[in-house]
Amino acid sequence: MEGIASGSRQGKRVVVIGGGIAGSLAAKLLQFDADVTLIDPKEYFEITWASLRSMVEPKFAERTVINHKTYLKHGRVVTSPAINITDGDVMTEDGSVIGYDYLVIATGHTDLFPKTRQEKLSHYQAEYENIKSSGSVLIVGGGPSGVELAAEIAVDFPEKKVTLVHKGPRLLEFVGQKAADKASDWLESKKVEVILNQSVDLSSASDGNKMYRTSGGETIHADCHFLCVGKPLSSQWLNKTVLEDSLDGKGRVMVDEYLRIRGRSNVFAIGDITNIPEMKQGYIAETHANVVVKNIKVMMMSGGKKKKMSTYKPGSEMAIVSLGRKDSVAQFPFVTVVGCLPGLIKSKDLFVGKTRKSRGLNPKLVQG
Numbered sequence: 001m002e003g004i005a006s007g008s009r010q011g012k013r014v015v016v017i018g019g020g021i022a023g024s025l026a027a028k029l030l031q032f033d034a035d036v037t038l039i040d041p042k043e044y045f046e047i048t049w050a051s052l053r054s055m056v057e058p059k060f061a062e063r064t065v066i067n068h069k070t071y072l073k074h075g076r077v078v079t080s081p082a083i084n085i086t087d088g089d090v091m092t093e094d095g096s097v098i099g100y101d102y103l104v105i106a107t108g109h110t111d112l113f114p115k116t117r118q119e120k121l122s123h124y125q126a127e128y129e130n131i132k133s134s135g136s137v138l139i140v141g142g143g144p145s146g147v148e149l150a151a152e153i154a155v156d157f158p159e160k161k162v163t164l165v166h167k168g169p170r171l172l173e174f175v176g177q178k179a180a181d182k183a184s185d186w187l188e189s190k191k192v193e194v195i196l197n198q199s200v201d202l203s204s205a206s207d208g209n210k211m212y213r214t215s216g217g218e219t220i221h222a223d224c225h226f227l228c229v230g231k232p233l234s235s236q237w238l239n240k241t242v243l244e245d246s247l248d249g250k251g252r253v254m255v256d257e258y259l260r261i262r263g264r265s266n267v268f269a270i271g272d273i274t275n276i277p278e279m280k281q282g283y284i285a286e287t288h289a290n291v292v293v294k295n296i297k298v299m300m301m302s303g304g305k306k307k308k309m310s311t312y313k314p315g316s317e318m319a320i321v322s323l324g325r326k327d328s329v330a331q332f333p334f335v336t337v338v339g340c341l342p343g344l345i346k347s348k349d350l351f352v353g354k355t356r357k358s359r360g361l362n363p364k365l366v367q368g
């Protein structure tokens, strides 16, 4: 295995594992205070909640798929998945061994991402061409990705027949019934056919006949399909590491009020991977990142005097699911609304400018 030395770099060594919503922010905010290494299997950070727009407008991805090096000029990037952790080192699949004084685990969800930004942009272009050349589209999965994709296609390509099949009893199971009903009504008003309580046998159309069979015995004709099911947590790899006892029964990492992994003084976890009982949302993952950045800075300066450290308490929750370019359905603590007013909050720019700004980037300019 190859060791990565600090060389002429200054300060405590902070290793952030996972360059998604939480990890990218933590690494960016710490880069001038510590010797930061970001580990991620891909070369770029992607603004996840903007990904469905990129399927109907591939140019949109130029602002939302951002090379780690663009916002992490003072840090080091290792492009390989982490596979093991000891008390002082992280090992990656490519054979690197990276020493740490502080460790932040932010591996959220796992997926088969292309490795380079260019490959990811080409992937969106291909998906767009696929949608454009299809008369009918089948979307499998009625969570936020499935609903947002159905809405994007219905708005940008109103002439296409869109069918959304969900195996659960209602769409958007992560929010309340009201929000789900409003999303469902909105989709139906745009002529999207919503089929609930059924799954799709994707292999049934493998012979090119474009007919998909559902578990309820229905047959759906579609020129192409998109599988929009939830991505599994990326925590399995922690088994057989020194943190194997830090996972709960659902594979979430157990953290204390300082977002440190329970029983560890210098190892933190942030984002969707944590076991905090709250909605799993990116804006919450970013709050975790801010708390941990403060705590690592305090520990670096004071040797970890607990009373100066920030604690994290879940706040009030909200969720906004965009419905095309103008509308959205929003669940706030006391009210759930649908239409162009909540759409003003998210649907035009999908928080892309805001997210780029928080990474120190020009909100509008494309810079890789």
Ligand SMILES: Cc1cc2nc3c(=O)[nH]c(=O)nc-3n(C[C@H](O)[C@H](O)[C@H](O)COP(=O)(O)OP(=O)(O)OC[C@H]3O[C@@H](n4cnc5c(N)ncnc54)[C@H](O)[C@@H]3O)c2cc1C
Pocket (backbone or CB within 6 Å): 017, 018, 019, 020, 021, 022, 023, 039, 040, 041, 042, 048, 049, 052, 080, 081, 082, 083, 106, 107, 108, 109, 110, 144, 145, 148, 234, 237, 270, 271, 272, 273, 280, 281, 282, 283, 284, 285, 320, 321, 346
């Ligand atoms: C369609 C959709 C719309 C959404 N809309 C919103 C919204 O409007 N607002 C909002 O707040 N939230 C929204 N969310 C939720 C939000 O995207 C997630 O809560 C957020 O991405 C969680 O961030 P994270 O950093 O914990 O994990 P992720 O963003 O999943 O990042 C995990 C990172 O870890 C990396 N990784 C995985 N395994 C390893 C490993 N072994 N070694 C190294 N790196 C690894 C991955 O490559 C990835 O870069 C939406 C989600 C979806 C799907």
